[in-house]
Amino acid sequence: MALDTSFGCAINQRAGIPLLQWAAWLRAGILHGITTREGGVSQPPWDTLNLSADVGDDPAAVRINRIKLAAALGDMKRPVVFANQVHGARVARIDAPPGASFEADGLITDNRDLFIAVLVADCVPILFLDAAKLVVGVAHAGWRGLAEDVPGAVVRAMRDEYGSIPSDIQAAVGPHIGPCCYTVGPEVADIFRDIPRAVKEDDPLRLDLGRIAKRRLADAGLLPENVQISSPCTACFSDAYFSHRNQNPTGRFAAVIGIGEPWDA
Numbered sequence: 001m002a003l004d005t006s007f008g009c010a011i012n013q014r015a016g017i018p019l020l021q022w023a024a025w026l027r028a029g030i031l032h033g034i035t036t037r038e039g040g041v042s043q044p045p046w047d048t049l050n051l052s053a054d055v056g057d058d059p060a061a062v063r064i065n066r067i068k069l070a071a072a073l074g075d076m077k078r079p080v081v082f083a084n085q086v087h088g089a090r091v092a093r094i095d096a097p098p099g100a101s102f103e104a105d106g107l108i109t110d111n112r113d114l115f116i117a118v119l120v121a122d123c124v125p126i127l128f129l130d131a132a133k134l135v136v137g138v139a140h141a142g143w144r145g146l147a148e149d150v151p152g153a154v155v156r157a158m159r160d161e162y163g164s165i166p167s168d169i170q171a172a173v174g175p176h177i178g179p180c181c182y183t184v185g186p187e188v189a190d191i192f193r194d195i196p197r198a199v200k201e202d203d204p205l206r207l208d209l210g211r212i213a214k215r216r217l218a219d220a221g222l223l224p225e226n227v228q229i230s231s232p233c234t235a236c237f238s239d240a241y242f243s244h245r246n247q248n249p250t251g252r253f254a255a256v257i258g259i260g261e262p263w264d265a
């Protein structure tokens with residue numbers, strides 16, 4: 001399947017929910033998006049589209065928000081599979097909706113009857129697509145996940161499980177906390193000092209998670225032109241995105257992806 005090399009992304013209104021989506025992926029039939037705070041039913045401080053059942057929000061509101069998400073993605077009947085995220089680098093291959101909760105920070109699938117998703121509020125969400133093999137992936141990467149290389153683990157899992165060639169894989173890095181707002185201690189900064197410009201040597205130190213994610217993806221074999229970063233800082237724009245650093249408790253927004261029918265087949 002041919003994909004445009006133009007990687008333009010836009011926020012599209014889908015069934016009352018704004019979704020950050022990439023045009024080339026939509027044309028290829030990839031149902032996907034990154035949510036914002038808008039379009040849900042949760043009350044403050046989870047207002048309004050909180051998709052996490054683990055942050056103190058009313059479970060009924062979360063259920064409604066998740067149904068609204070599936071509708072916005074274009075297939076209400078498909079389950080959205082979430083993992084228990086533990087800031088590690090374990091990647092789970094999802095062949096069917098899981099019967100029980102499981103721990104992972106990366107998910108991959110070639111199943112057309114489900115969506116896979118991660119939840120974030122400052123951490124880096126990454127969507128993956130191998131349009132040649134029709135395999136998709138998603139990762140949740142904070143500094144711990146980047147230290148353990150969860151982005152590279154997803155790429156290697158796509159290769160090992162489905163035969164994906166890393167240079168065929170495209171990645172979309174979604175909104176996360178920027179170096180403008182992400183201060184860390186020296187023990188965290190030291191982990192990433194080998195990556196150029198990952199650490200801003202101010203007082204206090206600041207970390208550029210998006211730059212680190214991009215480096216991890218390049219090291220895993222992705223081509224620079226196949227990695228797109230859309231990165232309004234979640235803490236600067238906490239009216240649009242949930243930010244754990246800016247507000248606690250708060251909700252979680254989602255990066256979600258599934259395989260559909262191509263528009264241009």
Ligand SMILES: [Zn+2]
Pocket residue numbers: 177178179180181182233234235236237
């Ligand atoms: Zn910021």
